[in-house]
Amino acid sequence: MLNLDREKTQAVANQNRYAFAAMDDALAQAAQLTTAFLTAAQDSGLTASESQRILKQIHDSASKIIEGRSDMLRATALLTRCIEHSQHEVTAFGCPLGLDTEQREEPRHLTLVA
Numbered sequence: 021m022l023n024l025d026r027e028k029t030q031a032v033a034n035q036n037r038y039a040f041a042a043m044d045d046a047l048a049q050a051a052q053l054t055t056a057f058l059t060a061a062q063d064s065g066l067t068a069s070e071s072q073r074i075l076k077q078i079h080d081s082a083s084k085i086i087e088g089r090s091d092m093l094r095a096t097a098l099l100t101r102c103i104e105h106s107q108h109e110v111t112a113f114g115c116p117l118g119l120d121t122e123q124r125e126e127p128r129h130l131t132l133v134a
Contacts, residue, residue, distance in 0.1 A: 022105050022106040024102070024106040026108065033099075036092075036096055044089075057075070
């Protein structure tokens with residue numbers, strides 16, 4: 021059994037939630053950038069080829085944010101697995117993955133699948 025310090029574990033859980041919020045904000049900013057660029061590009065004289073290259077780069081950037089978010093989900097599953105093997109309840113620190121135990125009679129725990 022892992023012996024996890026409650027305060028340090030809570031700090032990790034809090035930072036994990038902040039990381040998800042930051043990635044979601046970055047993705048929202050990328051979407052706003054796409055909209056702003058499309059608006060600016062109208063009647064600007066940019067060729068279809070030029071605007072396509074720019075849109076593709078913006079899209080690729082947003083895709084990497086989404087991939088990073090997926091990686092964070094896997095990291096969160098591993099962190100949750102650590103808590104499962106400790107003296108603490110999994111739900112004791114708040115779960116950024118949507119495990120709402122107030123709406124469920126029995127909490128469900130993450131299972132890491134490869």
